[in-house]
Amino acid sequence: MNSHIQVRNLNxxxxxxxxxxxxxxxxxxxxxxVIMGPSGCGKTTLLKSLNRFLELxxxxxxxxxxxxxxxxIYASAVDVxxxxxxxxxxxxxxxxxxxxxxxxxSYGMYIxxxxxxxxxxxxxxxxxxxxxxxxxxxxxxxxxPATSLSIGQQQRLCLARGLAVEPEIILxxxxxxxxxxxxxxxxxxxxxxxxSQYTTVVVTHTLRQAKRLAEHVIxxxxxxxxxxxxxxxxxxxxxxxxxxxxxEGLF
Amino acid sequence: xxxxxxxxxxxxxxxxxxxxILSFLAVAGSLGLILWTIISRGLPALTWEMVTQTPKGGFYxxxxxxxxxxxxxxxxxxxxxxxxxxxxxxPIALYLQTYLETSAWGRYVRLALDVLWGIPSIVYGAFGxxxxxxxxxxxxxxxxxLVLALVELPxxxxxxxxxxxxxxxxxxxxxxxLGSTRLEVSLRVVTRQMLPGIVTAVxxxxxxxxxxxxxxxFTAGYTDRLPTSLLRPTASLPLAVLFQLSTPYxxxxxxxxxxxxxxxxxxxxxxxxxxWISARLNKYTIR
Ligand SMILES: Nc1ncnc2c1ncn2[C@@H]1O[C@H](COP(=O)(O)OP(=O)(O)OP(=O)(O)O)[C@@H](O)[C@H]1O
Ligand SMILES: [Mg+2]
Numbered sequence: 243m244n245s246h247i248q249v250r251n252l253n254x255x256x257x258x259x260x261x262x263x264x265x266x267x268x269x270x271x272x273x274x275x276v277i278m279g280p281s282g283c284g285k286t287t288l289l290k291s292l293n294r295f296l297e298l299x300x301x302x303x304x305x306x307x308x309x310x311x312x313x314x315i316y317a318s319a320v321d322v323x324x325x326x327x328x329x330x331x332x333x334x335x336x337x338x339x340x341x342x343x344x345x346x347x348s349y350g351m352y353i354x355x356x357x358x359x360x361x362x363x364x365x366x367x368x369x370x371x372x373x374x375x376x377x378x379x380x381x382x383x384x385x386x387p388a389t390s391l392s393i394g395q396q397q398r399l400c401l402a403r404g405l406a407v408e409p410e411i412i413l414x415x416x417x418x419x420x421x422x423x424x425x426x427x428x429x430x431x432x433x434x435x436x437x438s439q440y441t442t443v444v445v446t447h448t449l450r451q452a453k454r455l456a457e458h459v460i461x462x463x464x465x466x467x468x469x470x471x472x473x474x475x476x477x478x479x480x481x482x483x484x485x486x487x488x489x490e491g492l493f
Numbered sequence: 494x495x496x497x498x499x500x501x502x503x504x505x506x507x508x509x510x511x512x513x514i515l516s517f518l519a520v521a522g523s524l525g526l527i528l529w530t531i532i533s534r535g536l537p538a539l540t541w542e543m544v545t546q547t548p549k550g551g552f553y554x555x556x557x558x559x560x561x562x563x564x565x566x567x568x569x570x571x572x573x574x575x576x577x578x579x580x581x582x583x584p585i586a587l588y589l590q591t592y593l594e595t596s597a598w599g600r601y602v603r604l605a606l607d608v609l610w611g612i613p614s615i616v617y618g619a620f621g622x623x624x625x626x627x628x629x630x631x632x633x634x635x636x637x638x639l640v641l642a643l644v645e646l647p648x649x650x651x652x653x654x655x656x657x658x659x660x661x662x663x664x665x666x667x668x669x670x671l672g673s674t675r676l677e678v679s680l681r682v683v684t685r686q687m688l689p690g691i692v693t694a695v696x697x698x699x700x701x702x703x704x705x706x707x708x709x710x711f712t713a714g715y716t717d718r719l720p721t722s723l724l725r726p727t728a729s730l731p732l733a734v735l736f737q738l739s740t741p742y743x744x745x746x747x748x749x750x751x752x753x754x755x756x757x758x759x760x761x762x763x764x765x766x767x768x769w770i771s772a773r774l775n776k777y778t779i780r
Contacts, residue, residue, distance in 0.1 A: 293670065327672035337667040340686040340777045349681070350671040387777045400667075407671055 246271035252306035279462035330409035336396035338388035374402035394425025535750030563733035571703035574641025586653035615707035637713025656690030689774035696767035706731030
């Protein structure tokens, strides 16, 4: 397996409570990896360890390594803003910035100085809005506030905004759970379209969604990884009793 | 299915509506009456001289001159007080939110601010005056500014507290997730979200400050000269109104109304200005 991310001996504590225990996983390049497991098992925590969001919470202790292309993102010489530029995040609820639709997409490119002039920014904004499947709906109202969009449109805007800083990895923490069915489908479809260019890691609570998206699956329980592997194998022939029970909807 | 207007619920509904309409008319009517009084009595006396000249010899007996000294004095006093209050209120509001959010101290500080808000400004004036006597200081622009800052501080801080409190927490995370530095988050995102509210808070406090007579009565004093030094006394519009209205000369009383009109215009400009600015800035804020 060509793995893009390797997690080695990762332990995470919130104060005294241990949220992740000795996590060792590999995440394949340019595929969709789905993280599953019951509520409170540490899915969000694992996801946040991949873009160094854990350190935003007071009192978290992290040990172990997270290697992206072989480089430890927790090494002291690493620039955390570069990590987060390479590892984009699609949150559970859309969180547009207090700006226009246009500026929401250009913001990230702008702070990283990724384009030379206005023309280039304009073209890039259009490109990423198209990539997120939002362009047609917003092309006539680029300077309206982002909050004037519907929730589903806002989530696609957040996708475009994340793609605009040219990440290699996209994280999604239940990115469709706040959306209506049609908007969820939109996002799912986009993730499937984009998977050949990006390494995608998605947390989901719905088994059906997991089956639609996943090529690789990580199943967690009480802070540990119980089972991980190609989706077909895990779904059809789970090795662990816990996984089987979860897939049968027993908990 | 037909509506019976004599049903109890419908009668109560109509009564409450009438009470609301009457209250509204009472308030709108008083506002209209106040404006009509100062405009009808003040406008004839509102000459170019009034706003461009200081009181000349015999001004208080109806002769030449204007109230430029009071206009400038009031602008200086209120601007200085507002600036000083801003210097303290923004850090207090941020501190309340970031460090005292969950502690009991936060509640005490907010309670203290609410009490301070309710204290009549003459008490602030008296307090400032006592302090000045103890320190052997005379009435001055500086003392007036200090006391006005105290009057404005609770208003501004509580208004800003609300602004900071309404700041959505996800917003910072969204910006950080794109690889922003902390500074970029503050300058480009947080400021953008909070600026309209902050501007409103500042102008609200300015409006309160510029109209306040009691706090500057003892502390800033009064003089016919233009304010030139922080350490000298200065005139102010509310006191100009007070003094002119209390003379026995009809011409001077008319000028009192003209001064009141000037003050009202300034306050209206500030409040319309603040509405205009915050409506423009508010366009993009996340609610
Ligand atoms: N900021 C925090 N402080 C203390 N404990 C926390 C914090 N965040 C999470 N936890 C705890 O860590 C454990 C893992 O939480 P996490 O949010 O990663 O679970 P999850 O699998 O994402 O759950 P869900 O499916 O409900 O979103 C839980 O027991 C949770 O209570
Ligand atoms: Mg979660």
